[in-house]
Amino acid sequence: MNIRHPLKTALAAAALLAAAGASAQAYPAPGKTIRFVIGFPAGSTIDNVSRVVLDNIRTRTGATIIIDNKPGALGVLGVETVAKAPPDGYTMMPASSATHSSGPYLSKAAQRFDAVNGFTHVGRVVRFDVVVVTGAAQGLQTAGQLIAAAKANPTAVSYGYGSGTGQVVAAAFSRAAKIQVLGVPYKGQPPALTDLIGGQVSFVAADLGAVLSQVRAKNLTAVAVVSNKRSTILSDVPTARELGLGELNLTGWIGMAGPAKLPPEVVQWWNTQISTAMAAPEVIERLRNMGMEPDLLNGEPFQRFVKEQYDAWGQQIREAGIQPE
CATH class of the missing domain: 3.40.190.10 (Periplasmic binding protein-like II)
Structure with missing residues (x-):
């Protein structure tokens, strides 16, 4: 009797289990659909920008990504759907100045989630006037x-x-x-x-x-x-400062996010895909034709940016005397 045989069998089984585990962790898994929830209607700025970037990602990777528009309550319906989703990378969304900078101060419903820490903020793709x-x-x-x-x-x-x-x-x-x-x-x-x-x-x-x-x-x-400098696209339009309205310097932004505590491999996949998409000349051209300024920011720097913008917009809202509804 070969006493090594049971050991070899055990090692082989362990190897198969490890391989199965690694396969199970692959993202996105073959045949699985990523639901990208947008809290605004089709044709809105956030929707249009998302579609440009996601089209590029789909084409390159073959990933199945469907867009689910859930408009209403200043984007809260869509945002809350993602906040409550399992943190597995199969429910994602566009983060933006509308949903994560100003929205939390404007809607009582938005106060049910933490706009900064309640999400994994993966990457910024554009800024806009x-x-x-x-x-x-x-x-x-x-x-x-x-x-x-x-x-x-x-x-x-x-x-x-x-x-x-x-x-x-x-x-x-x-x-x-x-x-x-x-x-x-x-x-x-x-x-x-x-x-x-x-x-x-x-x-x-x-x-x-x-x-x-x-x-x-x-x-x-x-x-x-509403900026301290003129738009590069509508250069003949005066700024708020030029009109004597003081320092009204508010800039919009759009990025991508998922539920809090996304696995590292999911964050890495999205970081890689966003970075690759934002380096594509056709994506840059399409975004600029829409009035967007491509402005990639990934990882921890983007997380800090989200917090800074949340604080800055909050100050403007308090000064304007706007109350949540």
């Missing part, structure tokens, strides 16, 4: 005309908002301009902009990418950039 736009048909072609109209008849002027970013910037702009106007909430930026073009509201503070095509088509007029 926020601009104040009016409906071209209303005849308010400059910020001065808009402010004068609001001071002359406050009840006739209102602003629409479909994201936390839009609400905070519009309120901060109004406060700096010393005007008091009504804010009208929407389920996303596209319906707010539709009503702006139709004359139901007077102005909207929106992501540049959401309004660029309509500004170029002259359906909307950009009257101010």
Whole structure:
């Protein structure tokens, strides 16, 4: 009898179990679907940016990634879905200034989760300017005309908002301009902009990418950039500082995140895929054509950035006197 045989058998079994374990940990597993939950409607800035990056990742890796739009409550419906999901990498989302910088201060529902520590913030993909736009048909072609109209008849002027970013910037702009106007909430930026073009509201503070095509088509007029420097895309639009409105320097951003405590191999996979996508010339071109500035930031630096932005937007919201709803 060969006494080594049981030992060889045990070692072989252990090797098979180890291989099976390693295979089980592979991400994404063959045949498994990654659900990418977006708390805003199709056609919104966050949705458009996500689709550009995810298209590249799908094509290169063959991963099955489906987009699940869950608009409502300033993105809270989608964000909370991800916050409560298992931390296995199969439920992911776009993090943004709307959902993780301003949203937690604007919605009581958003206070059910920790915007900073309740997620694994994987990587930032873009930054973007926020601009104040009016409906071209209303005849308010400059910020001065808009402010004068609001001071002359406050009840006739209102602003629409479909994201936390839009609400905070519009309120901060109004406060700096010393005007008091009504804010009208929407389920996303596209319906707010539709009503702006139709004359139901007077102005909207929106992501540049959401309004660029309509500004170029002259359906909307950009009257101010809420930044300390002019946009490289709409270089003829004055900044808030140039308009005498002080230091209104609010920049939007979009990244990718998952539930807290994602496994290291999942974080590594997403870091690699985001970095590769953001190095692709066609991705950069598509994002810039949308009014986005590609700006990759991964790992721990991105986690710190999220915390810094959360604090900065919180200060602006407190100064504007906006209360959570």
